[in-house]
Amino acid sequence: MKKKKVAVIGAGMVGACVGRYLQRDGHDVVMIDPLEAGEGASFGNAGCFNPSSLVPIAGPDTFKQVPKYLMDPLGPLSIRWSYLPQLAPWLIRYGLAGTPEKIKQQAQALRTLISPCFDALMPLVDDAGAQKFVKRDGILIVYRSRESVAADARGWALRRENGIVWEEFDEAQLRAFDSNLTPDAKFGKYVPHNGHTVNPSELVKAIVDHIVKSGGRLVKAEAKGFAFDGDRLVAVETTAGRIEADTVVLAAGAHSKSLAASVGDKVPLETERGYHVMIRTPAIMPRVPTTDSENKFVVTPMQLGVRLAGTVELAGLHAAPNWKRAEILLKRLGALFPALGKDYSDNEITYWMGHRPSLPDSLPVLGRSTRSADVVYAFGHQHIGMTAAPYTGVVISDLISGRPSPIDLAPFRADRFY
Ligand SMILES: Cc1cc2nc3c(=O)[nH]c(=O)nc-3n(C[C@H](O)[C@H](O)[C@H](O)COP(=O)(O)OP(=O)(O)OC[C@H]3O[C@@H](n4cnc5c(N)ncnc54)[C@H](O)[C@@H]3O)c2cc1C
Numbered sequence: 535m536k537k538k539k540v541a542v543i544g545a546g547m548v549g550a551c552v553g554r555y556l557q558r559d560g561h562d563v564v565m566i567d568p569l570e571a572g573e574g575a576s577f578g579n580a581g582c583f584n585p586s587s588l589v590p591i592a593g594p595d596t597f598k599q600v601p602k603y604l605m606d607p608l609g610p611l612s613i614r615w616s617y618l619p620q621l622a623p624w625l626i627r628y629g630l631a632g633t634p635e636k637i638k639q640q641a642q643a644l645r646t647l648i649s650p651c652f653d654a655l656m657p658l659v660d661d662a663g664a665q666k667f668v669k670r671d672g673i674l675i676v677y678r679s680r681e682s683v684a685a686d687a688r689g690w691a692l693r694r695e696n697g698i699v700w701e702e703f704d705e706a707q708l709r710a711f712d713s714n715l716t717p718d719a720k721f722g723k724y725v726p727h728n729g730h731t732v733n734p735s736e737l738v739k740a741i742v743d744h745i746v747k748s749g750g751r752l753v754k755a756e757a758k759g760f761a762f763d764g765d766r767l768v769a770v771e772t773t774a775g776r777i778e779a780d781t782v783v784l785a786a787g788a789h790s791k792s793l794a795a796s797v798g799d800k801v802p803l804e805t806e807r808g809y810h811v812m813i814r815t816p817a818i819m820p821r822v823p824t825t826d827s828e829n830k831f832v833v834t835p836m837q838l839g840v841r842l843a844g845t846v847e848l849a850g851l852h853a854a855p856n857w858k859r860a861e862i863l864l865k866r867l868g869a870l871f872p873a874l875g876k877d878y879s880d881n882e883i884t885y886w887m888g889h890r891p892s893l894p895d896s897l898p899v900l901g902r903s904t905r906s907a908d909v910v911y912a913f914g915h916q917h918i919g920m921t922a923a924p925y926t927g928v929v930i931s932d933l934i935s936g937r938p939s940p941i942d943l944a945p946f947r948a949d950r951f952y
Pocket of ligand 1: 583786843891917
């Protein structure tokens, strides 16, 4: 195999895993990012590694809930109406992607990418000496009523069809598992094979540090374009000058759209903005990441406190954060963990907003560009980028190293919407 000079644009979880797998395969790797590693969406997520998260976001169950969500000022979804004209084409595709038949196909494709999550993640974690950031003790989903359980039934059936196993908890089992849960919690699903990171950003930094210690480079710059000789890539143009490379991986998360368009791929990539609140010194810690199924947020025990993460806001890349979206999470918290439900002062909490990179069909874009085989895509991992990143690293390195792909890449093609 010919050793290549590979530039990876974006040092988030996806870029880090891709970069490290390429390096393990013997390639020269340069990571390019204007920020420190792990400061984009990979900074503030809920940290869950959920091989069970194979249910696409678009679908009849989501569509049914949308009017209710939009009318509720504390609801988990909001649209900035001034952004609607730009958003409309994505929303239409999102609606078209949600048929029962397509959802089954998308779930199967997602399964191929996320079921090997830990097998692909742990070698990178061990390499980087980052074991302290990873826990493998499952996650819990909590329901207050039979109606809520029934509303999610289709998603759980899809998981079962795709080999996911979990344990059903009744009220007493929930209480025995985590005595801090609300007495309103009546039903639970415990997914033992999921896990989480207690510090997503530090985990990404550890992997990228390891790339650098192993001979790679991290250049603090923004990629602006590509330079070609015929069809062959020769360099990436950046704010820090030209970086020579014979292959480039575009892993800039929600910011990947214009660079992909510059090489012929008009990809319908949108940002689903999400928020978090960190409580630095919480009265109690949840035992494992715990999802409030009705209110659609996760409460994760982390190294630096408790993190509440969730909500979707469709408002584009450039609008200022609306911190009310984060306050909603805090307002809802006491209804899940009563001991955490209080008014916090500003020095007890921090807020954050980040950009989930989302395609209408919940699948990322993986594979070669239309313009040149030397431009390879690895972006659009929506709500599950922490989970999907490790095996994305394997798949992309196989592609660049000339090995047969371990998964069918057709569902992930950049041109699948045209
Ligand atoms: C509230 C919330 C909760 C979430 N919870 C989970 C969860 O529990 N589990 C899970 O699996 N996923 C979760 N996610 C999703 C996950 O965070 C993302 O899918 C994932 O972080 C995407 O990783 P990435 O590397 O593609 O993007 P990013 O982490 O955003 O990295 C992209 C990088 O590219 C850089 N970049 C951008 N433009 C350029 C350029 N022109 N040149 C060079 N660099 C550039 C950026 O600076 C950034 O560092 C959540 C997301 C949110 C918002």
